[in-house]
Amino acid sequence: MEPEELTFQEIKEITDGFAQELGHGSFGVVYKGLTKTGKDIAVKVLHNDISIDYKQFHNEFNSLAMLQHQNIAQLLGYCYETERKPMKYNGRQVIIEETHRVLCLEYLQNGSLWKYLSGYWT
Numbered sequence: 001m002e003p004e005e006l007t008f009q010e011i012k013e014i015t016d017g018f019a020q021e022l023g024h025g026s027f028g029v030v031y032k033g034l035t036k037t038g039k040d041i042a043v044k045v046l047h048n049d050i051s052i053d054y055k056q057f058h059n060e061f062n063s064l065a066m067l068q069h070q071n072i073a074q075l076l077g078y079c080y081e082t083e084r085k086p087m088k089y090n091g092r093q094v095i096i097e098e099t100h101r102v103l104c105l106e107y108l109q110n111g112s113l114w115k116y117l118s119g120y121w122t
Helices: 008-014 054-066 113-118
Strands: 021-024 028-034 040-046 075-089 092-106
Touching: 008 028, 008 040, 008 075, 008 092, 054 075, 054 092
Parallel strands: none
Antiparallel strands: 021 028, 028 040, 040 092, 075 092
16 A cells, blocks of 8 residues: 655644644654544654755655565655745744655554553553
């Protein structure tokens, strides 16, 4: 199954406005999402302050898309979208570009691997 390309607006809808955070790490924040078919998914929104360009994101995407194993969460969808936004800077109106990089993965009921391996359950 090919991962689905999604818009950032669709990501916002899937996560109900990023309402339920599942966890966070050095690369991004993971939220719980719900597809239109009613399936729970994990939505990893990568931080904007990390220096991942399109080529690096594409390589990561391809690596995840190729992995097919029962013990690895499957890549279901993604978003790589640049949004232009007006904002004030030094008293002037400017247009900034914000890049949204998101990976949608199979939701695993038992929490993160780190919690499982460390015995840390909250």
